[in-house]
Amino acid sequence: MEGPVIWLGDGYEARPLTLEAYRDACARLEGRIFGGNWGYAFDRPVKSPLPLGETFQWGLYHGDDLIGWHHAHQQGERTVYMADTGILPEHQGRGLYSRLLPHVVEVYRQAGYTLVQSHHRATNNRVIIPKLRAGFFLQGLNLYEGGLNVALTLSLDDTYREAMHVRSGFRQAVGETARRLGLNLGPGEEREKAAPCVPMPELPDTEAFDLGGGYTAHPVPYKVYWATYKQLEDVAYQSVSFDWQGAPTASGPTAPSWAWLIAREGEVVGWSAARAWNERTVYMSNTAFLPQHRGKGLYTRLLPHLLDTFQREGYPLVRSHHHVTNNAVIVPKLRAGFRIQGLQTDEHGVMAVLIHAFDPVYRDYMDARSGLTRPRGEVARRLGLHLREDEA
Structure with missing residues (x-):
């Protein structure tokens, strides 16, 4: 046609x-x-094309x-x-x-x-x-x-x-979508939950990020972030996670962590948290904005500040996981230089794994692994490839 x-x-x-x-x-x-x-250069096919x-x-x-x-x-x-x-x-x-x-x-x-x-x-x-x-x-x-x-x-x-x-896992099944998925849901009216007003806690003088439009991001102790998160979690997410039924019985790993609360006019409107994944990688574990503060470019403006912090801390890689259909977060991450590196299914659903590399050689390495570019120069050397001079 x-x-x-x-x-x-x-x-x-x-x-x-x-x-x-x-x-x-x-x-x-x-x-x-x-x-x-x-x-990869295959030999000539023996079958006719479909x-x-x-x-x-x-x-x-x-x-x-x-x-x-x-x-x-x-x-x-x-x-x-x-x-x-x-x-x-x-x-x-x-x-x-x-x-x-x-x-x-x-x-x-x-x-x-x-x-x-x-x-x-x-x-x-x-x-x-x-x-x-x-x-x-x-x-x-x-x-x-x-x-x-x-x-x-x-x-x-x-x-x-x-x-x-x-x-x-990004949204719950309702209405016609639920019916098409074979779910016979009982009667019930979905109402948007009203966000409680959570004032910014009293903080020592710390250097906040100015995000424009009256929004600021303030570094806070992790326990302060966590207490705020628990108050606002239900209104910040439409996603559906697996209910583990009870608190974990084993202790979690001890690792460096970072947290910020995003404020406007004295109220908490969002947050971001991260922790060390290993000795080379920071894991951006959680970022959210209350619904009425989305679509204003806040995530895009926040990202450079967070990445600068992680780079100054000495970590060459930054990792994050997002629902595969959450384009509102994945797109700003890719525009900031993150690359799609995997998929995984966990208690939150089907998640995309994104990696940002501050090391330009590692960025080139990711391109070579995906097949977007040929391994040359320092990437080839790090991979143990002894290329001819005209190929290197």
């Missing part, structure tokens, strides 16, 4: 291509676009110059798979991918698809961030010939989108 011409601004447009024209463009340009990736079903192709043009493409194909009766998008390096970083996304998604919606899926190397934040901002959710990880990939899914059905939140 050929789609419409898509105007992208600044002299760029996406013009529909035939499948053959798309393949010809790949043959001519893919070396310039993907030449720095690190994949039929693609319905396909969609656009060539990306700047004036009359072909500078990239987008290709997608049917994958089942409900799903279209965004298989390949490439833009020449000199035209990257101009927002083309973000501007293209809503147009092609609308074409897929009009064509009758319910789900849009794609895979990307796990450290390729340049592509993952626009996808998450467009409403895709992180749905899995797979190790394949190209490296470590993240699987992303966009639901064009609002009820299924809510079901993805339920599966991750």
Whole structure:
């Protein structure tokens, strides 16, 4: 299927291509676009390729110059798979991918698809961030010939989108979503809980972070943070965690810890806490804002201050876990330089594991592990690879 011409601004447009024209463009340009990736070279396949079903192709043009493409194909009766998008390096970083996304998604919606899926190397934040901002959710990880990939899914059905939140543990199942999941819930009205007014505790003079808009973040002892958290926990979260039924009987590990309370007009409106994970890693264990204070960019403004603190403390890595459908937190983390490094299921649900590295060599190492780049220079040396001079 050929789609419409898509105007992208600044002299760029996406013009529909035939499948053959798309393949010809790949043959001519893919070396310039993907030449720095690190994949595995299989022998020639012995089996014929599977039929693609319905396909969609656009060539990306700047004036009359072909500078990239987008290709997608049917994958089942409900799903279209965004298989390949490439833009020449000199035209990257101009927002083309973000501007293209809503147009092609609308074409897929009009064509009758319910789900849009794609895979990307796990450290390729340049592509993952626009996808998450467009409403895709992180749905899995797979190790394949190209490296470590993240699987992303966009639901064009609002009820299924809510079901993805339920599966991750980010929200409770209610209404039609619960019915579609086979849950026969009893009658009951969900009411939004009112947040109690918790005044900022009296603190010794400490240097607070100014977050703008009248918001400040104050370092506090961990026990002060914990006492405040217990008062506001029920109104800060919609997530559903496993109830362990009783307090733990074993003592927890003793490790350095940090905590902040976020205040506005003398009241606590949020918090952040962290502790040492090991001798090289800080674990950002908990950050939350009360509902009426979300969507104001506070998390984005808070992050640099926290990262500066952890770096000054001498930890080269920062780790955090988030529900895989919690894009409101995952996107600011990725924009701050965190990388998706894993998935895990724990008492809180299905969680994405994010890592931030202050060490530039370790950042390059993560890119090499994901297959986004080839191991070169110091990364190759740290991995024990003795490359030829022209490869190093």
